[in-house]
Amino acid sequence: MGVLLSAVAVRSDDADEVVDVFLSLLRGVGHRVQPVPGPHDDANRYDVLCTASSGWVTLAPHYIIPADRLGAELTRRLGTVASAVSIYEDVFWTHHLLDRGEVRDRYVNLPGYFGPADYVHDHEGDPELVAASVGVPPADVEPYFQQVSVERARSRWRRPPRAHDSDEHHLLDGWVVLDLWRRFGITYPDARRTSTTRVPLSDEANDALSEWLRGY
Numbered sequence: 001m002g003v004l005l006s007a008v009a010v011r012s013d014d015a016d017e018v019v020d021v022f023l024s025l026l027r028g029v030g031h032r033v034q035p036v037p038g039p040h041d042d043a044n045r046y047d048v049l050c051t052a053s054s055g056w057v058t059l060a061p062h063y064i065i066p067a068d069r070l071g072a073e074l075t076r077r078l079g080t081v082a083s084a085v086s087i088y089e090d091v092f093w094t095h096h097l098l099d100r101g102e103v104r105d106r107y108v109n110l111p112g113y114f115g116p117a118d119y120v121h122d123h124e125g126d127p128e129l130v131a132a133s134v135g136v137p138p139a140d141v142e143p144y145f146q147q148v149s150v151e152r153a154r155s156r157w158r159r160p161p162r163a164h165d166s167d168e169h170h171l172l173d174g175w176v177v178l179d180l181w182r183r184f185g186i187t188y189p190d191a192r193r194t195s196t197t198r199v200p201l202s203d204e205a206n207d208a209l210s211e212w213l214r215g216y
Contacts (some may be wrong), residue, residue: 001173002088002089002091002174003087003089003090003175004087004088004089005060005065005066005087005174006060006062006063006065006066006067006070006085006087006145007058007059007061007062007084007085007086007137007177007188007189008058008059008061008067008070008071008074008082008084008085009056009057009058009059009082009084009181009184010056010057010058010059010074010075010078010080010081010082010084010085011056011080011081011082011145011170011184011210012052012056012078012080013052013055014057015024015050015052015057015197016216017055017196018050018057018074018078019035019050019075019199020061021074021078021080022027022050022074022077022199023035023046023199024077024095025070025073025209025212026038026199026201026205026209028212029205029208029209029212030208031202031204031205031208031209032112032199033198033199033205034200035050035155035196035197035198036197036198036199037048037084037196037197037198038191038192038195038196038197038198039192039193039194039196040095040198041191041197042198043106043191043198043200044114045062045203046059046199046201046203046205047061047131047198047199047200048062048094048199048201048208049189049190049191049196049197049198049199050189050196050197050198050199051187051188051189051190051196051197052195053185053187054185054186054187055184056167056184056185056186056187057144057186058186058187058188058189059116059189060111060188060189061201061206062201062206062210063086063204063213064206064207064210065089065209065210065213066086066087066096066210066213066214067084067086067094067096068084068094068096068103068106069086069213069214070213071083071084071098072098072101072102072103074098075098075099075101076100076101079097079100080100081097081098081099081100081104081133081134082097082098082099083095083096083097083098083130083134083181083184083186084096084097085177085180085193086097087174087175087177088113088174089115090173090174091109091110091172091173091174091176092108092109092110092169093108093109094108094109094123094164095125095130095144095177095178095180096105096157097129097133097134098209099131099133104133105125105126105130105133106122106123106125106212107123107125107131107144107145107170107213108123108147108149109125109126109146109148109171110130110145110147110149110172111123111147112150113150114147123195124145124147125145126145126187127141127142127144127145128141128147133148133163133166134184135202136183136184136185140198141183142182143163143164144163144171144176144179144180146163147161148161148171148172158177160172161175163176163179163180166214169197171211180215189196192216
């Protein structure tokens with residue numbers, strides 16, 4: 001199995017407030033935990049890492065936590081916007097723009113990955129809307145929103161497209177979401193940094209939050 005990732009960046013200058021709201025979600029599903037300041041050499045696979053930079057607070061939970069639905073809950077309670085990303089098996093990635101609990105925009109890079117009928121009409125992405133919402137030029141965002149066919153993705157002869165020459169990753173590498181986020185000023189949490197907060201979760205707490213967010 002390849003890379004699996006879920007992460008949400010919330011527009012906020014107050015990391016403590018964002019973490020407090022996240023903790024309230026956990027309390028709502030019956031789990032009380034205390035955040036731990038970094039650095040973290042002993043983080044387990046279910047722990048949520050949180051960091052703040054340039055007016056964004058980023059949370060990286062376990063991949064079974066749906067980033068879009070977590071982003072919707074956080075923005076609804078905080079009255080702000082969020083950028084939510086996910087990666088599935090290295091090549092498939094998504095971006096959702098959330099605003100005060102509502103999904104404003106959806107994008108997937110490989111709309112036919114799970115079948116020809118999936119993600120056909122409502123996951124094309126609107127780079128101008130996303131750019132305006134996060135405060136960057138549309139030209140920074142638009143090159144990332146190039147959907148690719150599964151046939152094109154499987155080609156051994158054509159090089160994968162790249163959004164910007166300076167990016168570290170191409171558009172068929174799920175980690176390109178970090179290149180996109182860098183354009184927004186968003187930093188992905190690093191457990192080795194003292195500025196990263198860890199919210200320790202058990203597998204039971206992780207499952208409870210995931211199931212609640214998914215409406216099970």
